[in-house]
Amino acid sequence: MSTFTLAEDRMKCGNCPIRHRAVCARCETDELAVLERIKYYRDFAPGQAIVWAGDEMDFVASVVDGVATLSHTMEDGRRQMVGLLLPSDFLGRPGRAAAPYDVVATSPVTLCCFRREPFEDLLASTPPINRRLLEMTLDELDAAREWMLILGRKTAREKIASLLAIVARRDASLRLTKLDGPLVFALPLTREAMADYLGLTLETVSRQISALKRDGLIRIQGSRQITVPDFQRLMAEAGDDNDGGLIS
Amino acid sequence: MSTFTLAEDRMKCGNCPIRHRAVCARCETDELAVLERIKYYRDFAPGQAIVWAGDEMDFVASVVDGVATLSHTMEDGRRQMVGLLLPSDFLGRPGRAAAPYDVVATSPVTLCCFRREPFEDLLASTPPINRRLLEMTLDELDAAREWMLILGRKTAREKIASLLAIVARRDASLRLTKLDGPLVFALPLTREAMADYLGLTLETVSRQISALKRDGLIRIQGSRQITVPDFQRLMAEAGDDNDGGLIS
DNA sequence: GGCGCTCCTTGATCGACATCAAATACAAGG
DNA sequence: CCTTGTATTTGATGTCGATCAAGGAGCGCC
Missing domain, CATH: 1.10.10.10 (Winged helix-like DNA-binding domain superfamily/Winged helix DNA-binding domain)
Structure with a gap:
């Protein structure tokens, strides 16, 4: 099972700009220090599920280390990966409780998690996080569309x-x-x-x-x-x- | 060629909630009235290109009426649609000048356009627009991922x-x-x-x-x-x- | 009406990838 | 060393959708 680490240690997120751009971006603004108070770490072994489609997700997270995949599965077992999470990528959607697809670790994964509700509050009160998230989401959308070309043609x-x-x-x-x-x-x-x-x-x-x-x-x-x-x-x-x- | 309409007429955007949720959301906040001052309308005939991949885009827009498609084209002519824009959908990316794919009208299209730079300024100063855009982008990302399952499996x-x-x-x-x-x-x-x-x-x-x-x-x-x-x-x-x- | 046009349908054949099956490589553990 | 299990490679065969080709339907226009 996964390990929870309530984190006072800022260690792992210290080398922010590449490894952990999502939320430790206090490079960008000070308010984000608030994030420190609602965060904790979780580790997953290769092959281990992080969440299943339909599960309630009470957190959002950024990938500190390792590789995870997002995938849809049809009843008959056909599977399509729809996202590949590498270090610095973001997982979860503010404002939605149920996970829309399976998330599985493919290598040892460390997540830096934030409880969803306080994170959403923070999002509402802290525009820079919002902007950041918008930018990251737009990048993901571009990537998804590139991927669609690959799949289709x-x-x-x-x-x-x-x-x-x-x-x-x-x-x-x-x-x-x-x-x-x-x-x-x-x-x-x-x-x-x-x-x-x-x-x-x-x-x-x-x-x-x-x-x-x-x-x-x-x-x-x-x-x-x-x-x-x-x-x-x-x-x-x-x-x-x-x-x-x-x-x- | 396309028609430009410098718009004092708020008419077309009047029936906001469904037809034009992107930006006429002064349902949500007053600042958005500013948008009125930087907007204009453009009409396109079926089959007409709105932008080509690589073109500079000096505007963002929301679709008031009609249907447009986003598509990638490979040099040898293979084409993959990567987005379908229906009324109320948003077109363009704040912070990026070059269009990454072709946008083509498939039926008579009316866009409500905003010059990109003032729109970006507004985005920086008006959190609610940011939130809105984030939400819409996340929806699009979900749709893209659903689409990937369709394409792949x-x-x-x-x-x-x-x-x-x-x-x-x-x-x-x-x-x-x-x-x-x-x-x-x-x-x-x-x-x-x-x-x-x-x-x-x-x-x-x-x-x-x-x-x-x-x-x-x-x-x-x-x-x-x-x-x-x-x-x-x-x-x-x-x-x-x-x-x-x-x-x- | 007849022409030209675009869009759509249907048929015949072909080929890329899936499926089924077996063998090989490699690591962990007794 | 041998066993077991998982990941990978390779081969033989089958099938779904692509390709090539022809014809029909709707529509504006002379």
């Missing part, structure tokens, strides 16, 4: 290339690397999770990854460690005209 | 049923009809637009609509006028467990 190969490009880009931005040298990163997802992300089966994912490897677009160490020798070439394979491509 | 038949259910529901809510009697509504989309919405070809759309007709789930007058005798049965066909299903 791209081939299996392009889908895989797109996903790898998205993760590579995001990883590079987290560690402040340039995109011109060879990129090495760990896929935070199983083949099955990738399939759920892309609207494919896990066999197709595996085959297409093998194909990209065969064609020299990527190299692989141990099925999760990816090396991209030439990011531009991968992007071309993804069929992207512009260099958009966010996630979350 | 549903069969052609389920996709069509889902789309019809979404439009039927939205239409019913606009005219305050219940969902239990037979529903009659006009599809605001060509078969091609439906295909772009659902990640299908127009031939498949046509075939599946014929199949739903054959199976008695819908009736059709003249290819655009749809009758749904039993909404629940259609929903079942769409594979939806819950009764979520928004758009925009």
Whole structure:
């Protein structure tokens, strides 16, 4: 089960700008110190559910560390991932109690949680948080729409290339690397999770990854460690005209 | 070309709550009267582009009347619709100049536009607008995620049923009809637009609509006028467990 | 009426991806 | 070392929707 940590320790949120931009943004305004009084930490093991669709959610949170997924499940078991939460992403919706989809940790996850009601009060009285949240939500909406193009119109190969490009880009931005040298990163997802992300089966994912490897677009160490020798070439394979491509 | 109307006339926005909830929400606060001073109307003919991807957008707007679509286009012509704008929906993103996708009118459209910069100033100084926008954006995000499930995991038949259910529901809510009697509504989309919405070809759309007709789930007058005798049965066909299903 | 146009329908064929099935890799634990 | 279990790869076959192609319906216009 998950660990609760009532947090006086500001430690984990100390390195704010990248790791925890959502709410520890007292970089931006002082009122946010109030958040400190209603926050607590929770840890989740890989594979563990954070909330199930339909559950009541009495908190909102930001991801401090780890990777979690949002996904819809149909009665017959078909599943579609609709969001990928990486460190600094926000979880939950102010003003709504019931979770609309499953949230599952895919790696050890640490959340910084805020009880929903006090958070909403704060939201009402503190415009900067509101602005922040609006901005983040708009980014997520853009990402979702990019994703819709991937789901609706791209081939299996392009889908895989797109996903790898998205993760590579995001990883590079987290560690402040340039995109011109060879990129090495760990896929935070199983083949099955990738399939759920892309609207494919896990066999197709595996085959297409093998194909990209065969064609020299990527190299692989141990099925999760990816090396991209030439990011531009991968992007071309993804069929992207512009260099958009966010996630979350 | 489009018509500009510098608007002292508050007429069109008068019937606010449903038709124009985005910005004429002086129902909510008085400051919004300021909006009156920076707004103007624009009309577009069916098929006309409102903005192209990459264009500079010096305004944000809310849809007063008509239907417009947002869509991504790949260089080779593949197209994916990523948003459907109906009356009361909002267009544009404060804080961003370049449009990320094409916006096209599919029926005669009237926009209520606000010059972007003064609108952004207003946004900064007027929390209620911010809250409103956040809420609307969150709704859109939910809709986008519902849509992702449709694109990634549903069969052609389920996709069509889902789309019809979404439009039927939205239409019913606009005219305050219940969902239990037979529903009659006009599809605001060509078969091609439906295909772009659902990640299908127009031939498949046509075939599946014929199949739903054959199976008695819908009736059709003249290819655009749809009758749904039993909404629940259609929903079942769409594979939806819950009764979520928004758009925009 | 007849022409041109766009939108829609229907048929025949093909191919990308799903499905079914089996084998391999690798880690944890006895 | 062997066992067990999960994640992954690979192969054989099937199917849904795409593609290619033709024809019909509605409508404005000469």
